[in-house]
Amino acid sequence: MSINEEVEALRRVPFFAAVDPAKIKLLAFASEQQSFAAGATIFREGDPGDAAYLLLEGEAAVMAAAPDGLHKVASIPRNAFLGEIAILCNIPRTATVVAAEPIRALKIGKDAFLQLMRDVPQIAFELMRELAVRLDETTDRLREAQARLKKAGMA
Template sequence: MQYAEAFAVIRRIPIFRALSPGDQKLLAFSSAYLVFEAGEALFHEGDPTDSAYLVDDGLVEVCLHRGAEEIVLGQLGKNELVGEMGIIRNSPRSATVRAVGTVKVLRIDADVFLHAVTSNPDAALGVMRHLSDKIAAITQRYEAIKRHASGWEMPEIVEC
């Protein structure tokens, strides 16, 4: 992927639209365009958090592992950001994220991501809204699974 294409991808993402063109260019210049094949992990639960990923094409699924059991929390697709929670919390990865089919992503280093979103109040607010939406979706999914487990109803699929 060329720099101009990476810049165009970054400009499509709502939380990055608030950034100055210079910060958008820094993100584009310092990003790596990667391709993952079906089943391949972008990262694993417990890994150090060194980057965020912006999905340009395809789907990824977010999974938790408890012993031998795997719980799929949801799927993320085009223009979705994944991995940013660990950067903001300065903690290891809280889930495994893997490709569902071929996935094309922009990998943004943690330091560059943090600089971009903390240097602009509108971008910081965008990240807070984005994270709040993710937490709300995960909470809905958890409640649906809990109701299903107790025999109340079948869980609905909620995208993260």
């Protein structure tokens, strides 16, 4: 498994798309490739966020705790980037993510990621745009949920 494959995968991540390939390669070099067996936990809710992951192979599942155990609430496809929020603002993991099938992932350490962001402000800019989009989506969903609640309350 060579580094070039990782570089390709990283370039498919929206906020890395416009970054100088040498820098992407450097990030890949500074990262670590890890394999998870199906069902293995990638990170747990409440853990300190020390790294982000890029799924190179396989699919992961986001789990939420319920009284009767963990339940799958969403799935993360191949080539997705996950865990970047926790390393950005130093908060614990907000959800548990497990491997739905055997996974290979690139583990990008917090220090390396932040350093690269400092070196290439463009990444920060792209990341900000991405987060803004997500925030907008979340706000929409919140509004929708509030509307539904209101309706339910009125009914």
